[in-house]
Amino acid sequence: MSMRCLLVDDSARFLEAARALLERGGVQVVGVATTGAEAFARAVELAPDVALVDIDLDGENGFEVAGRLAGSVPAVILISTHSLEDFQELVAASSARGFLHKSALSVRAIRELLGP
Template sequence: MSLRCLLVDDSIRFLEAARTLLERDGIPVVGLASTGAEALARAAELSPDVVLVDLDLDGESGFDIATRLADRVSSVIILISTHSLEDFEELVAGSPARGFLHKSDLSARAIRQVVGGGGTAPPT
């Protein structure tokens, strides 16, 4: 299953590293965004299958961005962070996101697992 992905994070280094990792694993990254406004514009323009959204975008809430994305596009939204899920579990559960991935667990397999079954992928 090919999943076209949009990455949303305020760290250019993370965006490039994640793009390389995911594309090597067979998930095409069709776009990058570093702000909520860019994420909304890219998602509308590119219609990705999945959008990975960092919880903290330089002062912007990834939860707010996920909600705005869910209102406008049909993409699966997965929240990502360097923080542990336990720190945000209730907020993640109450969000329109399909699930959560710790950035260190990011992989094509983990994304496919969240997209296919919902929830949080176990560490790989």
């Protein structure tokens, strides 16, 4: 099954690397965004199946961005270079499907979080 993904991160370098990694694994990265406003516009325009949202967006709260995206994207996954332990309660209380450390990002890990 094909998956359409929106990447939301303030690091151009990470966006480029994540796009390449996911596309090699068969995920269609339909768009990228570096801010919450850009993410919302892309989500409405591109209708992705999943959005990967950095917890630490430059000057923005990734949890809030994820919460707002949850209304228009079927699944939101939070990502970060911080460990899950740093944000476990916030992740659990969020509308996100789950959390992935950026170093563990893979198509398989995304599919495992999304379930059947």
